[in-house]
Amino acid sequence: MQNYICVTCGVQYEGSNNAPEQCVICNEERQYVHSNGQSWITLETMIKENYQNIISLEEEGLHSLTTSPAFAIGQTAYLVQNDGFNLLWDCITYFDDMTISKIKELGGINAIALSHPHYYSTQVEWAEAFDVPIYIHEDDKEWVMRPSDKIIFWSGESLELHKGLVIHRLGGHFKGGAVLEWKHGNEKKGILLTGDIIQVVADNQWVSFMYSYPNLIPLPAAKVQEIANSVTKLTFDRIYNAFHRVVKENAKISVQKSAKRYVDALNGELFNT
Ligand SMILES: [Zn+2]
Ligand SMILES: [Zn+2]
Numbered sequence: 001m002q003n004y005i006c007v008t009c010g011v012q013y014e015g016s017n018n019a020p021e022q023c024v025i026c027n028e029e030r031q032y033v034h035s036n037g038q039s040w041i042t043l044e045t046m047i048k049e050n051y052q053n054i055i056s057l058e059e060e061g062l063h064s065l066t067t068s069p070a071f072a073i074g075q076t077a078y079l080v081q082n083d084g085f086n087l088l089w090d091c092i093t094y095f096d097d098m099t100i101s102k103i104k105e106l107g108g109i110n111a112i113a114l115s116h117p118h119y120y121s122t123q124v125e126w127a128e129a130f131d132v133p134i135y136i137h138e139d140d141k142e143w144v145m146r147p148s149d150k151i152i153f154w155s156g157e158s159l160e161l162h163k164g165l166v167i168h169r170l171g172g173h174f175k176g177g178a179v180l181e182w183k184h185g186n187e188k189k190g191i192l193l194t195g196d197i198i199q200v201v202a203d204n205q206w207v208s209f210m211y212s213y214p215n216l217i218p219l220p221a222a223k224v225q226e227i228a229n230s231v232t233k234l235t236f237d238r239i240y241n242a243f244h245r246v247v248k249e250n251a252k253i254s255v256q257k258s259a260k261r262y263v264d265a266l267n268g269e270l271f272n273t
Helices: 043-046 097-105 123-130 138-143 222-230 251-266
Strands: 050-059 062-066 077-080 086-087 109-115 136-137 151-154 158-162 165-169 179-183 190-192 210-212 239-240
Touching: 050 097, 077 179, 086 158, 097 123, 109 123, 123 136, 123 190, 136 138, 136 165, 138 151, 165 222, 222 251
Parallel strands: 086 109, 109 136, 136 151, 190 239
Antiparallel strands: 050 062, 062 077, 077 086, 158 165, 165 179, 179 190
16 A cells, blocks of 8 residues: 655545546646646655755744755745744645654644645645644545544634634635634734735735636635635734745735735726736
């Protein structure tokens, strides 16, 4: 039995003797099957190859985790150190003993929470190694490819994981799409870690919102407005996305003006071409 990993999205599947016929995550319009066709790898093979995880201090209480060379979608995960409670926000596929010992030096992990299915990666490997729960919104249950009793499917709109550390379901990119509000971060001005749910764009005073990023499918105007309205009550002045892009300050204003620009563009009120 092997736990096969899709090379395009980096999601690991439940144990099987043969590789799955297709990747459920990639055979869907929010992802894509590589033009060379479906391919699979295992964590054991990756460990024998040239990969390593880079863990970097971003600011007080916040470390980023990325894999080098980049693998699959190439996202960044974050370790949030919140008053003695360490949360792994989102996850990356590559995982080895070096990663475990570096994270233990930072105080280990108390829980894992995910923004959406594109970053489920090898979350069960991480949860088993640190013996911690994984929080996934129940609306995205169907996208879990490796079931585990470590997974807690939460419901409703918000869940406080620890004091000042709250996950919120915003939906949009995925129905259960969640963001993490870290009230104590950024000298208590607050940080929002958004995965792909609110996307920091090239001009990092702005954000965007999409149903599919690789296939450029927008969200309905009403949903974008709903997301913008939902975050007005949260505590944050800074946003981190899943690709090392940051809105450094006034991020709350950035979300509002970006949502307005998006809705105006959809309505044909922003430009004439
Ligand atoms: Zn895939
Ligand atoms: Zn995504």
